Amino acid sequence: MGLPARKMEERFTYGDYLKWSDDERWELIDGVAYNMSPAPSRRHQEIVGELHRQISNYLIDKSCQVYIAPFDVRLPEADETDEEIETVVQPDIVVFCDRNKLDDRGARGAPDIVIEILSPYTAKKDFMTKYHLYERHKVKQYWIVDPATDEVVIFNLKDNKYDEPQEYKKGNKVKTDIFKDLEIDLSTIFK
Numbered sequence: 001m002g003l004p005a006r007k008m009e010e011r012f013t014y015g016d017y018l019k020w021s022d023d024e025r026w027e028l029i030d031g032v033a034y035n036m037s038p039a040p041s042r043r044h045q046e047i048v049g050e051l052h053r054q055i056s057n058y059l060i061d062k063s064c065q066v067y068i069a070p071f072d073v074r075l076p077e078a079d080e081t082d083e084e085i086e087t088v089v090q091p092d093i094v095v096f097c098d099r100n101k102l103d104d105r106g107a108r109g110a111p112d113i114v115i116e117i118l119s120p121y122t123a124k125k126d127f128m129t130k131y132h133l134y135e136r137h138k139v140k141q142y143w144i145v146d147p148a149t150d151e152v153v154i155f156n157l158k159d160n161k162y163d164e165p166q167e168y169k170k171g172n173k174v175k176t177d178i179f180k181d182l183e184i185d186l187s188t189i190f191k
Contacts, residue, residue: 014074015083025070029129031086043147044117048092050189051115051145055095058182064097064112072106075137082108087133092117092145095178110134112178115143131155135162141178150190 011031020026025036040048048068055066073094075087082105093115096102101109114134116126126144134142135157142155142162150170155162156177168174174184 011086013083014085014088017088018083025090027089029087029089029133034125036090038121040117040119041147044092044119047117047145047147047189050191051184052093054184054188055093055182058179059095063099064095065099065102066093066095067106068093073111074106074108075110075133076108089130089133091115097178110137110139112139113141113143113176114139115145117145117147119147131162135160141176145189147190150186152186152189 012028012033013031014028017026017028017033027034027036052066052068059066069090069092071090071094073089073091074082074085075089076085077087085108091111091114093113094107094111095113096107097112098109101107101111114130116122116130118126131142135155138157138160140157144153144155146152152168152174154166154168154174154176156166157163168186170186170190172186174186176182
C-alpha cells in the first residue's frame with residue numbers, strides 16, 4: 001500500500017504539469033508529483049459512477065456542480081498565478097457550489113465536497129497527505145470510500161479543522177451537513 005511513483009525528486013508547478021503528456025495522469029501536492037497509475041478497477045469505476053449519478057440527480061436545478069476525475073483542481077496557497085501553483089489534484093468526485101471557482105481548466109480553489117475512492121495504491125496518500133491538504137485548504141467535507149470494506153468515512157470542517165469522522169457501512173444512508181435533504185443509500189453504492 002505504498003504511494004504511487006513520484007516523478008523524479010524535484011518540485012513542480014502547474015506550469016510544468018501542463019507540459020506533460022496526456023498519456024499519463026499525475027497529481028501535484030506541494031510541488032511533489034504523484035503518478036496516478038495504475039488505472040482504476042472496475043469496482044472503483046462502478047462506485048464513482050453511482051455516487052456521481054446520485055449526487056448529480058440531486059443537484060438538478062441547484063447552483064452546485066459535481067465533476068468526476070479527470071478534473072483538475074488547483075489549490076493555490078495565496079495569490080500566485082496558475083502556472084506557479086504547486087498543488088493540482090484530481091479527486092474522484094468533487095462538488096463546487098461557487099461557480100466563480102470554475103474555469104475551462106477545471107477549478108481554482110477548494111471544492112465544497114471531495115470524494116476519494118481508496119485503492120491499495122492510494123490509501124496512505126488519501127488518509128494522510130490528502131486529508132491534511134484538504135483540511136488546510138478548507139474543503140468543507142472530505143469523504144473516503146473504501147470498496148474493500150464497503151464503508152464511507154466523512155470528515156466535516158469545523159473551526160478550520162476536521163472533526164471526528166462519521167462512519168457509515170453498507171446498509172446505512174449517508175446524509176450530509178452541506179445538503180440537508182440529500183440521502184445516499186450505501187446499499188446502492190456497494191452492490
